[in-house]
Amino acid sequence: MYMRKVEHIGVAVKSLAASIPVFEKILNTPCYKTESVESEKVNTAFFQKGESKIELLESSDENGVIAKFIEKKGEGMHHIAFDVEDIEAEMKRLQGEGFVLLNEKPKMGADNKLVCFLHPKETNGVLVELCQERK
Ligand code: ZN
Helix, strand or coil: CCEEEEEEEEEECCCHHHHHHHHHHHHCCCCCEEEEEHHHCEEEEEEEECCEEEEEEEECCCCCHHHHHHHHHCCEEEEEEEEECCHHHHHHHHHHCCCCECCCCCEECCCCEEEEEECHHHCCCCCEEEEEECC
């Protein structure tokens, strides 16, 4: 069992303060967690409906990846994250299939996850995140 389900969808926003109330209205549910990931220069906010989550991402630095993404493409869908049972095995499998990993080793993401991104060049422009719950 590798890819288990969509764990969350990442949305790039200019301001969490402005966007949290928007998604609280859309989902009719409160944001359950905000968390900063220093290494990625992002502040995140999470919402959950059933087993699906939305992750809002705001740049904490004007040169961060989210700031650059918004500069190029504007706010909106940023990545799809898939829940995997064994991230190292899945990274190896996808590398074997010819996908390019944006990080060689799993790294610490938000929400107690180990994460790895695939280069969007080989994924039809979709930034794919693999994430594994940290045990
Ligand atoms: Zn994510």
